[in-house]
Amino acid sequence: MTDGPRLAAGTELDGRYRLESLIGRGGMGEVWRAVDARLRRPVAVKALPAELADVPGAMDRFEREAEAAAALQHPGITVVFDVGRTGDGLAYLVMELLEGEDLRTIMRRHPGGLPVGEAVALAVQLADALAAAHSRGIVHRDIKPANLFVLTDGRLKLCDFGIAGLADAATRLTQDGGSVGTPLYMAPEQFRGEAADFRSDLYAFGCVLYELLTGAPPFRSGSGLPGLLYAHLNEPPPRVGAVRPDVPPQLERLVLDLLAKSVDQRPASAAAVASFLRMEGQSTSAPQPVAPPPGPPPAGFPAPGLPPHGASTNPGTAVVTGPHPAGPQSPRLLIAAGAGIAALVAAGALAVLVLPSGGGTGAEREPADPAVPSATASSVSASPTEAVVHKIVYKVTGSVSPLSVMVMPPDGGMTNQTVKPPWTATFKASQFTFLSVGGNTGIKSGTIHCSITLDGKVLQERSAKGQFASVNCMHQGSFYGNGYGAAPSMG
Numbered sequence: 050m051t052d053g054p055r056l057a058a059g060t061e062l063d064g065r066y067r068l069e070s071l072i073g074r075g076g077m078g079e080v081w082r083a084v085d086a087r088l089r090r091p092v093a094v095k096a097l098p099a100e101l102a103d104v105p106g107a108m109d110r111f112e113r114e115a116e117a118a119a120a121l122q123h124p125g126i127t128v129v130f131d132v133g134r135t136g137d138g139l140a141y142l143v144m145e146l147l148e149g150e151d152l153r154t155i156m157r158r159h160p161g162g163l164p165v166g167e168a169v170a171l172a173v174q175l176a177d178a179l180a181a182a183h184s185r186g187i188v189h190r191d192i193k194p195a196n197l198f199v200l201t202d203g204r205l206k207l208c209d210f211g212i213a214g215l216a217d218a219a220t221r222l223t224q225d226g227g228s229v230g231t232p233l234y235m236a237p238e239q240f241r242g243e244a245a246d247f248r249s250d251l252y253a254f255g256c257v258l259y260e261l262l263t264g265a266p267p268f269r270s271g272s273g274l275p276g277l278l279y280a281h282l283n284e285p286p287p288r289v290g291a292v293r294p295d296v297p298p299q300l301e302r303l304v305l306d307l308l309a310k311s312v313d314q315r316p317a318s319a320a321a322v323a324s325f326l327r328m329e330g331q332s333t334s335a336p337q338p339v340a341p342p343p344g345p346p347p348a349g350f351p352a353p354g355l356p357p358h359g360a361s362t363n364p365g366t367a368v369v370t371g372p373h374p375a376g377p378q379s380p381r382l383l384i385a386a387g388a389g390i391a392a393l394v395a396a397g398a399l400a401v402l403v404l405p406s407g408g409g410t411g412a413e414r415e416p417a418d419p420a421v422p423s424a425t426a427s428s429v430s431a432s433p434t435e436a437v438v439h440k441i442v443y444k445v446t447g448s449v450s451p452l453s454v455m456v457m458p459p460d461g462g463m464t465n466q467t468v469k470p471p472w473t474a475t476f477k478a479s480q481f482t483f484l485s486v487g488g489n490t491g492i493k494s495g496t497i498h499c500s501i502t503l504d505g506k507v508l509q510e511r512s513a514k515g516q517f518a519s520v521n522c523m524h525q526g527s528f529y530g531n532g533y534g535a536a537p538s539m540g
Contacts, residue, residue, distance in 0.1 A: 056081065056096055062141055063133055066094055075195070082146065085130075092130060095142040095209075108140055115142055117187055117519070118210035125178030127198070127208045144208075149201045152194035152257075160264045162293055168261035169300070169330045171197075174205040175254060176323035182210065183247040183319055184523045186455040186487050190245045192253035193234045194260065232274055233266045237282045237310050248312040251319060255307025262300075263292040267308060282310070300329055436479035442502040443486040443522075446471040449495035455521075457485035484508070487521030494518075 056079060060068045065087050072080040078097040085092050097111065115132040122128075131143035152171070155163075162168065175197065182189065189196075189210055198206045232240070236252035239245050259267045267286035270276025286308050289301040303325060309315045316322050445454050447470045454472060456464045459481035474486075490497050499522040500510035511520040 056139075061086075062094065062135055062139070066092065066141075066143060068094060083143075085143070091146045093144045093146045095144065097140045097142070099138065108134065111140060117185070121182055121185065121187065121210065123178055123181040125174050125205060125207055126181065126210065127206045129210070147198050147200060147206055147208075149199050152197040152199055152205075155199060156194055156260060156264065162260075162262045162264040165262065165293075165296055165300070166330065168258070169326055170203075171199070171205050171261060172254075172258050173323055173326045173330060175207060175257065176319045176326060178205075178207040179247075179250055179254065179319035180323055182207075183250070184457075184485050185521045186485070188245055188247055189250050189253075190239075191234075192250055192257060194257060197257070232277045232281075233268065235281065236312075238312060240278050240281055246312070247319065248315050251307055251315050251322070252309075252312075254319070254322070255304055255315075258307065259286065259289060259304050262289050262296055262304070297329065303329075438477050438479050439504050441476040441478060441481075441484065442500075443474045443476075443484075444471065444500045444502070445473075445486060445488045445497070445520075447488070447490060447495055447497040449490050449493040449497075452488045452497060453491055454486070454488040459484060485521065485523040487519065487523075489519035490515075 056068060056071075058068055058070060062068070062083075065085060066083045067086055068081045068083045070082045072082055072093065074080075078095055081094045081096065083092050083094040084090070112132055112134075115129060118126075119129040119132070127147065128145040129142060130145065132141070133143070134140045163171070175192075179189070179192075187210065189207070191209060192207075196207065196209045198208055200206065234253040234256040236245065236249040239249055256266050256268075268277055268280040268284065270280055286305065289296050289304055290298070303316075303322070306314070306316055307322070441459055443456065445452060445468070450469050451467045452470050452472070454466050454468050456466070456474065458464075458474075459476050459478040468488075484501055486499055486501060488497055488499060494515055495518065496512065496514040497518050497520050498510065498512040499520045501508045501522045501524055503524075508524045509522040511522050513520045
């Protein structure tokens with residue numbers, strides 16, 4: 050195992066970053082308050098564990114993901130200024146210096162959970178940050194209170210995107226006594242050794258939201274890691290309402306959906322969760338559901354105030370009634386859009402999809418490339434007089450082959466694939482909440498270009514060139530029946 054350099058106050062990294070005082074130490078390294086001598090500003094420097102230098106490819110992967118994290122410009126994500134490796138093998142990340150305290154420290158002062166309004170306000174900020182990252186194909190993989198920092202003005206910052214990609218390397222180190230991170234917030238698929246995607250972040254988000262509301266994560270075990278593994282894989286989470294009766298039932302059902310064991314049963318996106326929480330925040334002062342506001346709600350998630358059993362009034366919303374881990378009479382609230390509704394029904398469950406009359410089920414896609422999986426077929430087809438089907442085209446071209454492509458179809462989900470350019474995928478959808486396609490050249494140096502077209506009109510296109518060149522095109526919006534209402538493009 051590599052013996053890394055010993056850090057101390059006064060140490061200078063690459064002749065630029067002078068360490069001043071140790072802020073904290075954890076399984077993924079040390080964080081120091083430092084000064085950027087070139088720009089004369091305070092910064093935070095995270096020095097990674099020396100053991101990671103012994104893991105093949107870990108440092109290269111760290112640098113690639115840190116560069117991708119540096120491209121994230123969002124008020125809820127900690128800004129990454131620089132990444133480096135010293136001559137004696139120390140890898141480090143330079144970030145903005147935050148003033149405040151992490152959420153773990155705050156929760157220690159609130160063993161019974163935060164007031165519902167405060168919990169929702171923090172959860173909205175986290176969901177927004179995740180939506181921004183996921184739209185660029187970046188998955189955090191280690192959402193937990195210690196990685197959430199609350200500034201003195203109440204704003205929340207999501208930290209450690211630059212080292213999230215080292216989770217696999219850290220897992221391998223556990224065989225030699227290293228740290229696996231925080232299994233209290235890990236998704237079932239991560240325990241099974243499967244690749245984590247944005248839905249794994251949503252599960253961890255559900256664990257954090259559960260803790261914000263109750264004061265503790267959903268699963269705790271006195272038998273250590275084996276007990277936690279079993280609980281995350283097999284046990285339903287305890288009911289939030291049993292601990293906090295003042296939590297609105299629709300908020301509790303959101304927590305249950307986020308904590309679904311199957312990735313396909315979780316909400317369709319962080320953006321949909323954020324929108325639902327914003328609406329929920331308008332009613333947290335009253336324990337009972339309130340009437341929805343005038344006008345159509347955003348497609349893909351319900352308005353405040355759930356419909357009764359056997360009825361639904363919101364386009365794109367499905368209410369599944371039947372057995373649920375929290376109890377035989379607890380209805381599930383599924384935040385989904387388009388044809389993804391059908392995929393969200395639990396396998397083997399006795400369930401009934403309650404769809405609105407006159408509302409379409411969303412997207413049917415016809416991939417032009419066989420590598421793109423077909424969408425889940427919807428059980429209800431929209432009438433031509435009720436919904437207009439629109440044509441969406443993703444395209445990625447480049448001067449090198451193969452290219453790595455990340456696709457988020459209109460009906461939700463995400464796939465990663467290696468393709469030979471030019472690559473095109475065509476979708477048909479009556480509604481959507483998010484569109485995204487991106488790619489990178491990998492180790493080769495060359496050019497790459499992406500575009501998203503809606504009914505012949507280019508919504509966004511981007512180009513890049515060089516080694517590890519990457520592009521991402523994205524658009525957020527919703528179709529409402531025959532009309533189209535779109536939020537500004539997030540690119």
